[in-house]
Amino acid sequence: MNLLLETDHSNLNATIAVTGSKSETNRLLLLQALFPSITLENTSNSDDSEVMQKALNGNEPIVDIHHAGTAMRFLIAYFSVQEGRQVILTGSSRMKERPVLVLVDALQQLGAEITYENEMGYPPIKIIGKKITTSKVKMNANVSSQYISALLLIAPTLDNGLELTLEGEITSVPYIKMTLGLLTDLGIETKFEGNVITVFPKKDVAPKVMTVESDWSSASYFYSLVALADTASVSLTSYKEHSLQGDSALATLYRKLGVHSSFENNKLTLTKIAGFDPDFVDFELNNTPDIAQTIVVTCLGLGIGCHLTGLHTLKIKETDRLEALRVELTKLGATITVTNDSLTLDPARVINHNVKIATYNDHRMAMAFAPLALKVPIIVENAEVVSKSYPDFWEDMKKLNFKVSEL
Incomplete structure (x- = not known):
């Protein structure tokens, strides 16, 4: 057209x-999937958020997120901690050209089971969800903040939480602070000191209505x-x-x-x-x-x-x-x-x-x-x-x- x-x-x-903000909505949709006591209002009606919601609510073996880059990054982390669930995560031809190596490497450091279906470092990828107990990981700081946020969002559900060390100059700090702010609003303890971000484990959160700006x-x-x-x-x-x-x-x-x-x-x-x-x-x-x-x-x-x-x-x-x-x-x-x-x-x-x-x-x-x-x-x-x-x-x-x- x-x-x-x-x-x-x-x-x-x-x-x-x-x-509503696509960035806030997609973060909160993932948190809601991890903590069902959360209720969301004023969520985004964007394609990206609809794709994200469909992927989180579905049970398909192949998850196609089309052009939704945020959904790709967040879902890689999410499916990595869904014990016993196996998915292939894919997207549009452009999505298959967008790198995910930094995030996948970090998750593999933590013990996630992820393999590439075609070219190394790019979707589609195969994920077998498992329990992750390792809590410390390092990542280059000058990457997309979505890689960092993806790890922070799943962190409270890990048995030992997460200590993420960012190496170098950090990119898009406000987006990282947005993620940490949403976790704090849900009563999840976090720290961001220097280049180290810590998220403490929390098994469940109190019922709460979260209104998306x-x-x-x-x-x-x-x-x-x-x-x-x-x-x-x-x-x-x-x-x-x-x-x-x-x-x-x-x-x-x-x-x-x-x-x-x-x-x-x-x-x-x-x-x-x-x-x-x-x-x-x-x-x-x-x-x-x-x-x-x-x-x-x-x-x-x-x-x-x-x-x-x-x-x-x-x-x-x-x-x-x-x-x-x-x-x-x-x-x-x-x-x-x-x-x-x-x-x-x-x-x-x-x-x-x-x-x-x-x-x-x-x-x-x-x-x-x-x-x-x-x-x-x-x-x-x-x-x-x-x-x-x-x-x-x-x-x-x-x-x-x-x-x-x-x-």
């Missing part, structure tokens, strides 16, 4: 209910819209000022791009700062790489340059996001250079009209480029890919008076 996006409105005013990564597209509008006041529900989600850094980052954030009764309101003239921005996004696509497109729309660093994990996402950004932004008339962990955009004088944006089976490519329709009509190819994290995205764009036409 290809969509043409255009609008003759540059003044935005609406209230949008954003789906709305997704901050999804909020990023509204920050971009407000930054690119002439005037704007857009309210989003349900958000906390002090969030476990790393992408809540948007409130600080987008202040430099002309967007003010205010909170009241779990509602986040974004307003355009009148008279603000943004200049070149230099952001280090080691803790928040998922919002890099949104930020660079915002800068293109504002006619300013940017330099973004800390992006090394983007090369192993749904696509090589750095290369995808280089190709698509160049189509629009931008001058952009990328390295293995950075991106530099020069200011563009003119944005090309009616460019077809390829999405590479990547939900964030589709949504990050959508706000540019405030400046020029654009075409988003395979627009249905947004269902991976935000199925209602195009309907919510219509609430902001965008014309969304299927081609």
